[in-house]
Amino acid sequence: MDWRVLALLFGLMLVVKGLQSIGLFQYLGTKLLSHTKTARQLSLLLTALCFFSAMLITNDVALITFVPFAVMVLIMAGEKRLLIPVIVLQTVSANLGSMLTPIGNPQNLYLYSAFSIPMKTFLLQMLPLTVLSFFLLILCNLTLPNERIQVEALKEIPAPHRSRLICYLLLFLVALSCVLRLLTWPVMLVILVLAVLLLDRTLFRSVDYFLLLTFVCFFLFIGNMERIPAVSGLMRTFIRGRELPLSILFSQCISNMPTAILLSGFTEKSRDLLYGVNIGGLGTLIASLASVISFRIYGAGENVSKGKYLKAFTLYNILFLAVLSAAAALLLKFC
Secondary structure (H helix, E strand, O other): OOHHHHHHHHHHHHHHHHHHHOOHHHHHHHHHHOOOOEHHHHHHHHHHHHHHHHHHHOHHHHHHHHHHHHHHHHHHOOOHHHHHHHHHHHHHHHHHHHHHOOOOOHHHHHHHHHOOOOHHHHHHHHHHHHHHHHHHHHHHHOOOOOOEOOOOOOOOOOOOOHHHHHHHHHHHHHHHHHHOOOOOHHHHHHHHHHHHHHHOHHHHHHOOHHHHHHHHHHHHHHHHHHOOHHHHHHHHHHHOOOHHHHHHHHHHHHOHHHHHHHHHOOOOOHHHHHHHHHHOOOOOOOOOHHHHHHHHHHHOOOOOOHHHHHHHHHHHHHHHHHHHHHHHHHHHHHO
């Protein structure tokens, strides 16, 4: 059982939910969008919000925060026809932007901890694919209409309460110190739990305990598998040299986070797994559970077309999956 990963996930979820509860992310998004003049600029900004915020607050939280925000802004700007392409691009951008940092998504946090990857090494390994992803997102946004829009009607969201903002930012630094291995996980956990009890104990209800339980179950499953010599030897032989394609393939069926835990017990090639499970978040709707979040938010609207959404989602995902898979294979071969 990797208690450090579980403690980090729990602590980061608490802190990010705290920042979300005081309205920080929507406040920043409103400020960034206040000077938008064209539909293309609007789409690019909404996409970039998910891409860069996911690096720090995880892809799930980025989508939970900014997809409803995008729906509100696009409807107010009279650009409802852009809902599907913008939400799909937001989903792709959150999944890809999150791959740069260990705290961007659960699978990165797990692999970063399980293989004891130095922070500098992690960032340098993931940077080329992240830069390529953002370049592709810009190209996709350039295909959208460039007509002028009006978003002045966007309601003013009040600034977060300063004292609470400072407290949550300090707690985020505490969690980050543990990620950087400057603090031990028990110390971090005690500080965060006591602080949240004082600040807002309702945040404990918003933690994704199902995700934590999923980690626990997979830890137990893989631990037992590794203790059976015949099974362990067979898995290692099957996976060796095929980490990238298998992690992409498995992600399409069981999602990328379980795939990271499943394959990590039978290989030492952390870089191949990192590339595979992050790129593997593209493709099917269940390849990344964050993608399901966007689909649910879109599907909850009025007069929506889930069929058109899934068609656009599949088209964009196959495009990004093909390009990034080829790029990852070349990076592993020559770098």
